[in-house]
Amino acid sequence: MxxxxxxxxxxxxxxxxxxxxxxxxxxxxxxxxxxxxxxxxxxxxxxxxxxxxxxxEAWGDDLGHVVFGPDTLHDLRSVTKSVTSLLYGIALEEGLVPPLDTPVVDGFAEYPDLVADPERRKVTIGHTFSMAMGMEWDENLPYTDPRNSEIMMERAPDRYRFILDRPIIEPPGQRWIYSGGAVALIGALITRGTGRSLADFARETLFGPLGIDEFFWCAGADGAESAASGLRLxxxxxxxxxxxxxxxxxxxxxxxxxxxxxxxxxxxxxxxxxxxxxxxxxxxxxxxxxxxxxxxxxxxxxxxxxxxxxxxxxxxxxxxxxxxxxxxxxxxxxxxxxxxxxxxxxxxxx
CATH class of the missing domain: 3.40.710.10 (DD-peptidase/beta-lactamase superfamily)
Structure with a gap:
């Protein structure tokens, strides 16, 4: 509609x-x-x-020739990141997600070795929002290249360990390194804190109140919706x-x-x-x-x-x-x- x-x-x-x-x-x-x-x-x-x-295309799948109109869904690609930011802001206001000065690894207790690492504990949720985690990540390669870090993340057996276990190359907060992995962590914090999928939380708190009832959120092979690039509006x-x-x-x-x-x-x-x-x-x-x-x-x-x-x-x-x-x-x-x-x-x- x-x-x-x-x-x-x-x-x-x-x-x-x-x-x-x-x-x-x-x-x-x-x-x-x-x-x-x-x-x-x-x-x-x-x-x-x-x-x-x-x-x-729809998240890389060829849709052929499309005649676009007001009801046509379209990939947002990384505009999805900015929408995900809004969802975190709403969840934070409701007390459902941690404040931005929290170490990001604290949201992933299933990795006790990473949670206990004093260097990784310096990386806060705020650093993920600034894409300044200080960890190795390379999305400069084409997304058709399997060496692209986001593609590697999508193909990893555990996307969150893959992200959090990247080599630390500099202190956090110093340099902007474009990272879909940082946003995947933010998406996970939203779903864990709210107990809802990104799509369901967005429908309830953002899309529904704005009269947006047509959308689709693409997910990876593990079923996790892509907080970095998967939204279609x-x-x-x-x-x-x-x-x-x-x-x-x-x-x-x-x-x-x-x-x-x-x-x-x-x-x-x-x-x-x-x-x-x-x-x-x-x-x-x-x-x-x-x-x-x-x-x-x-x-x-x-x-x-x-x-x-x-x-x-x-x-x-x-x-x-x-x-x-x-x-x-x-x-x-x-x-x-x-x-x-x-x-x-x-x-x-x-």
Whole structure:
């Protein structure tokens, strides 16, 4: 079922009145390509959406040619990490999961040798959220390469021991090392603390209250849902999450995501290898669009192939892009153009 939205025009929402024509011009000129869907909102209202068609995948499985629409589920890939962050924030507010200064190994008592290791006890849950565990991990290799650490994790007989037993290469907290394994640990802490699967906890605490009833969460061979990359949502469903975050975490008179968690997600904890800020599984930067009097902060969830969710609290703007550039290392270009050139540069007033 399509997530219901109140609609408004670009002009009424403070954007250039000819925003849709500008987007079409970008498509026609080839500056924007390989999109499956795009959508944007401001202050709870849908401003713009477009759907396309093309080849797609579901967590690596070829789906063939797909005609996309408001009801079509799409891989989030690593945008899943950012959604998982929200679930932890909700569970933490309810007292169901440990605070972030807790050693992460304490959540895995089945490995007493690792729990007792004084060096591993220095790695906190907070370090997993910053991807700064100080442990060996390599996702720079293609995900088709069996030496990729996330692929090795998925094929390991015990994914959590595989992650927690990685060689320690530096003190935690010093350097951002991209790690789906860190997020797998966070997902396990959520399921162990809440007594529910990620899908069930999300349905109860996040998706259900936002009217999102169509989603799918892919799981590994061991049955563990992938907290790092396995979620599939519709365009409007993901946009609803971004819109709520852009407007303080409340929806329908209820605080869905704790405001304190959103504020922490917007406060950079470390710099990434891409020279962006990063906090609690969200990328951070500022917009320097000429229309703004000053820099405006935004947060984004980024996924393989060009999947994106952005939200900008200062403006109430949220946007989603789904693309089909899976395993293409240049896939950052098209969604970045959409956000900077089509969304931020066409926003004309605060």
């Amino acid at each position: 399509t997530v219901n939205w109140d609609r408004t025009t670009p002009a009424e929402a403070g954007f250039a009145a000819d925003l849709e024509r500008r987007f079409e011009a970008g498509i026609e000129a080839g500056l924007l390509r390989d999109f499956h869907a795009v959508a944007m909102s401001r202050n709870g209202k849908l401003v713009f959406e477009r759907y396309f068609e093309g080849r797609d 519709t365009t409007r469903g993901l946009l609803r999450i971004g819109d709520v975050l852009a407007n303080g975490g409340a929806h329908g008179g209820r605080q869905i995501v704790p405001k304190t968690w959103i504020d922490a997600c917007l406060t950079s904890a470390i710099r990434t290898a891409f020279d962006t800020g990063y906090s609690r599984l969200w990328y951070l930067e500022v917009s320097r669009a000429p229309a703004f009097e000053g820099a405006r902060p935004w947060a984004g969830g980024f996924g393989n192939g060009g999947q994106r969710l952005w939200f900008s609290p200062d403006t109430g703007i949220a946007a989603v892009a789904y693309l089909g550039q899976y395993n293409d290392w240049s896939s950052w270009i098209m969604p970045t153009r959409f956000w900077t050139e089509m969304v931020m540069r066409n926003f004309e007033r605060l």
